[in-house]
Amino acid sequence: MPLLTVNNLTTAFHTRDGVVTAVNNLSFSVRAGEVLGIVGESGSGKSVCCYSLLGLLPSPPAKIMGGTALFNGQDLLALSQAELRQLRGSKIGMVFQDPMTSLNPSMRIIDQVAEPLRIHFKLDKNTARERAILALEEVGVVDARQRAYAYPHEFSGGMRQRAMIAMALIAEPVLLIADEPTTALDVTLQAQILDLISALQKKRNLAVILISHDLAVVAKMANAIVVMKDGELVETGPTAEILARPQNAYTQALIAAMPRGAKLSATPVNHSAAEGDSPLLLEVKNIYTRFIRYGGWLVRRKTSELVAVNNLSFSVSAGEVVGIVGESGSGKSTLGRSILRLIQPDSGQVLFAGQDVLRMTPRELKNLRPQIQMIFQDPYASLDPRQTVFDILAEPLLLHGLAEGETLGQEVQTLMDEVGLARSAVRKYPHEFSGGQRQRIAIGRALALKPKLIVADEPVSALDVTIQKQILQLLQHLSEKYQLAIVFISHDLSVVRKMCDRVIVMHKGEKVEEGSTEEIFAAPKHPYTIALLSAALQ
Amino acid sequence: MLIFLLKRLAQAIPLLLLVIICTFLLVHAAPGGPFTSERSVPPQVLAALNAQYNLDLPIWQQIGLYIGHLLQWDFGPSFKFPGRSVTEMISTGFPLSAELSLYALLFAVILGLPAGILAAYKANTGLDYGPMTVAMLGICLPSFVLGPLLTLSFGIGLGWLPVTGWGESSGDKILPAITLGASYAAYLARIMRGSLIEVLGQDFIRTARAKGVSEFAVLWRHALRPALPPVISFLGPAVAGLLAGSFVVETLFQIPGLGRFFIQAAFNRDYTMVLGTTIFYAALIFGCNILADLILVWLDPRQKLHD
Numbered sequence: 001m002p003l004l005t006v007n008n009l010t011t012a013f014h015t016r017d018g019v020v021t022a023v024n025n026l027s028f029s030v031r032a033g034e035v036l037g038i039v040g041e042s043g044s045g046k047s048v049c050c051y052s053l054l055g056l057l058p059s060p061p062a063k064i065m066g067g068t069a070l071f072n073g074q075d076l077l078a079l080s081q082a083e084l085r086q087l088r089g090s091k092i093g094m095v096f097q098d099p100m101t102s103l104n105p106s107m108r109i110i111d112q113v114a115e116p117l118r119i120h121f122k123l124d125k126n127t128a129r130e131r132a133i134l135a136l137e138e139v140g141v142v143d144a145r146q147r148a149y150a151y152p153h154e155f156s157g158g159m160r161q162r163a164m165i166a167m168a169l170i171a172e173p174v175l176l177i178a179d180e181p182t183t184a185l186d187v188t189l190q191a192q193i194l195d196l197i198s199a200l201q202k203k204r205n206l207a208v209i210l211i212s213h214d215l216a217v218v219a220k221m222a223n224a225i226v227v228m229k230d231g232e233l234v235e236t237g238p239t240a241e242i243l244a245r246p247q248n249a250y251t252q253a254l255i256a257a258m259p260r261g262a263k264l265s266a267t268p269v270n271h272s273a274a275e276g277d278s279p280l281l282l283e284v285k286n287i288y289t290r291f292i293r294y295g296g297w298l299v300r301r302k303t304s305e306l307v308a309v310n311n312l313s314f315s316v317s318a319g320e321v322v323g324i325v326g327e328s329g330s331g332k333s334t335l336g337r338s339i340l341r342l343i344q345p346d347s348g349q350v351l352f353a354g355q356d357v358l359r360m361t362p363r364e365l366k367n368l369r370p371q372i373q374m375i376f377q378d379p380y381a382s383l384d385p386r387q388t389v390f391d392i393l394a395e396p397l398l399l400h401g402l403a404e405g406e407t408l409g410q411e412v413q414t415l416m417d418e419v420g421l422a423r424s425a426v427r428k429y430p431h432e433f434s435g436g437q438r439q440r441i442a443i444g445r446a447l448a449l450k451p452k453l454i455v456a457d458e459p460v461s462a463l464d465v466t467i468q469k470q471i472l473q474l475l476q477h478l479s480e481k482y483q484l485a486i487v488f489i490s491h492d493l494s495v496v497r498k499m500c501d502r503v504i505v506m507h508k509g510e511k512v513e514e515g516s517t518e519e520i521f522a523a524p525k526h527p528y529t530i531a532l533l534s535a536a537l538q
Numbered sequence: 539m540l541i542f543l544l545k546r547l548a549q550a551i552p553l554l555l556l557v558i559i560c561t562f563l564l565v566h567a568a569p570g571g572p573f574t575s576e577r578s579v580p581p582q583v584l585a586a587l588n589a590q591y592n593l594d595l596p597i598w599q600q601i602g603l604y605i606g607h608l609l610q611w612d613f614g615p616s617f618k619f620p621g622r623s624v625t626e627m628i629s630t631g632f633p634l635s636a637e638l639s640l641y642a643l644l645f646a647v648i649l650g651l652p653a654g655i656l657a658a659y660k661a662n663t664g665l666d667y668g669p670m671t672v673a674m675l676g677i678c679l680p681s682f683v684l685g686p687l688l689t690l691s692f693g694i695g696l697g698w699l700p701v702t703g704w705g706e707s708s709g710d711k712i713l714p715a716i717t718l719g720a721s722y723a724a725y726l727a728r729i730m731r732g733s734l735i736e737v738l739g740q741d742f743i744r745t746a747r748a749k750g751v752s753e754f755a756v757l758w759r760h761a762l763r764p765a766l767p768p769v770i771s772f773l774g775p776a777v778a779g780l781l782a783g784s785f786v787v788e789t790l791f792q793i794p795g796l797g798r799f800f801i802q803a804a805f806n807r808d809y810t811m812v813l814g815t816t817i818f819y820a821a822l823i824f825g826c827n828i829l830a831d832l833i834l835v836w837l838d839p840r841q842k843l844h845d
Binding site: 054056081085086087088089090093094096098101102103104105106107115116119120151153164167 | 740741742744745746747748749750751752753755759760763764837838839840
């Protein structure tokens with residue numbers, strides 16, 4: 001008998017604009033010792049479905065409209081909050097996406113991990129703390145006995161997620177729900193955390209529901225898969241079967257977008273700008289950027305120093321797409337910002353069309369700005385929420401006196417066509433768009449001044465896979481059409497592989513390897529590159 | 539911790555010095571002087587008075603002399619009340635003002651924080667709108683309106699409470715404390731509500747609920763501490779504001795506190811008295827802010843004690 005059987009679950013949100021059905025007639029089941037993967041894009045209802053089961057959705061506006069969810073013979077949907085509370089954390093554990101925001105910043109790790117024991121087994125503080133230390137040791141926190149007393153901000157991302165897992169499992173639940181447990185982590189950490197969940201699952205014969213937008217993650221872990229789209233189940237079945245013979249077109253698209261070893265033997269990059277025949281556009285020589293923290297009283301003095309970019313050189317030809325790959329903290333964003341002089345490097349040269357950007361006067365720099373533009377990771381955070389799309393796109397044109405009056409309106413419309421936005425949306429504000437559309441706005445803003453070079457810092461990391469693909473295609477198209485050079489910064493190897501002509505691998509502020517995309521992916525030389533590749537592709 | 543405290547205290551010294559010099563120059567720049575009155579005083583007498591209080595010296599020497607006395611904990615004699623020293627007047631007036639402020643603060647915290655917590659927890663329901671409407675009224679009503687209103691209704695109308703004095707008849711401290719504390723209670727309630735609503739929307743609150751934490755414990759153990767920093771940031775300067783701003787209430791209810799001395803001194807051009815109270819208040823404000831900073835660091839472990 002399955003441990004959990006969900007039948008016809010329907011959850012809706014009652015908003016001012018009417019009723020939005022987030023989960024529609026969803027049915028699935030999980031057995032003890034089985035891993036069920038739920039895959040879908042953000043907004044597909046995969047998280048809402050699990051929160052519905054545990055009564056974790058704020059009500060109002062959320063309301064469960066129908067269905068049953070039998071867990072050990074009890075219908076979860078019929079239980080009161082008090083009864084559900086008995087199950088949460090004791091029989092059913094949960095791990096959330098972002099361990100930084102999902103852990104209480106002002107409570108010691110040990111007390112957060114111990115809390116389920118205090119609540120459900122009424123253990124006294126010291127006994128619970130002892131057990132928490134053991135749990136932290138089990139999930140691989142080194143020196144758990146000392147480190148357990150730290151606060152979440154004193155832990156690294158991977159360690160925080162380990163603590164989160166320890167907390168979810170400390171009361172020995174029979175079902176673990178993991179909601180995007182590795183999405184906020186670097187690739188090498190992702191693999192470690194997935195291995196950890198897998199090991200614990202086998203050891204305890206846990207049932208696991210693994211929610212992810214990343215089919216690769218689910219494919220690695222799950223026995224069976226549920227594919228969701230727009231609140232509905234599109235396809236379900238054993239993992240091997242779904243991967244080998246997807247029936248639904250959406251599932252096929254998801255699988256096609258998946259970075260896998262098999263796909264990597266193909267050559268997705270179109271080398272329109274082969275090295276040699278294009279003029280050199282950007283030359284970065286021996287860039288050295290460090291961050292210095294100051295402290296002290298009355299007299300400022302240096303308290304610590306971090307070298308973010310260490311003597312790094314590379315060049316970009318016109319129309320070339322160069323990828324800069326590395327984990328977070330490798331200095332790749334700092335490098336991108338140094339090129340635009342948004343951060344002033346301590347030494348080195350950035351030659352753009354022969355001129356040194358780092359030694360320009362403010363006036364020269366202003367004249368340069370139209371030629372180098374930047375796209376940021378989070379289009380929501382980097383667009384002014386109080387400007388309409390028109391304002392956003394028109395501002396750079398006005399600033400540099402490139403258009404006014406009627407021509408301004410025309411320019412803006414051309415831009416919107418160019419990046420694939422409906423002209424009618426020109427008066428809308430950023431929050432009225434989806435993530436992908438927002439990134440289109442950001443690209444339009446960068447494109448407005450007809451730059452020769454765009455520095456794109458993780459432009460698709462905040463987007464779903466299918467949207468990612470569209471945005472990458474747009475960038476590729478624009479690069480070819482306008483001979484636009486792109487410095488493409490990303491931690492995601494599959495994305496870089498699709499986009500870039502050349503790849504530079506960064507580690508701790510240094511360039512560890514550089515080469516054509518094919519070379520790097522087919523025959524990586526540096527151990528770090530090899531580690532990065534194997535972590536991403538297993 | 540100790541180093542942080544010492545640093546902050548050391549930083550206060552140049553600031554206090556600046557306060558002294560500015561106040562000194564300002565009161566001297568104002569027209570008139572402590573011995574100006576309707577009756578003309580013979581010039582010889584005036585000169586003698588000025589000489590006695592060193593007012594005939596260049597202003598920089600006066601400042602120097604004043605600071606010299608200050609270092610010996612001597613705030614100087616009062617110009618307007620011969621025979622009484624400023625130190626003595628502060629030490630008789632301050633305890634009354636401090637007591638009044640303390641009661642007002644207690645009233646504000648005991649009423650304001652629970653109201654804000656309740657409003658946040660029941661956000662967008664009657665239990666939110668009700669207290670918040672009252673709070674808005676409390677902010678809008680200045681104490682010189684609220685005071686007489688309370689006096690009229692509870693003192694004269696119902697006859698429950700005495701309307702003047704301080705410690706003379708039972709219950710005479712209630713109305714002044716409420717009058718002074720009301721707007722602070724209102725501010726506290728609104729800040730508490732806003733901050734708590736924000737914290738309750740955070741991911742770690744969902745985590746706590748997923749662990750099976752009861753709603754009361756979610757509020758008490760998980761949400762309250764991260765929600766308090768804005769409240770403390772407000773309370774630090776507010777405590778100083780209560781102490782310094784009590785003169786309206788002291789005047790209304792005939793309480794011989796420090797606030798009244800302060801205002802009278804300014805009208806009388808009682809130089810030493812103005813300086814003494816200003817410096818005293820400035821030191822209090824520094825103290826309250828340092829205390830607030832310490833509490834903030836304790837509340838949020840991500841904050842570090844530096845600068």
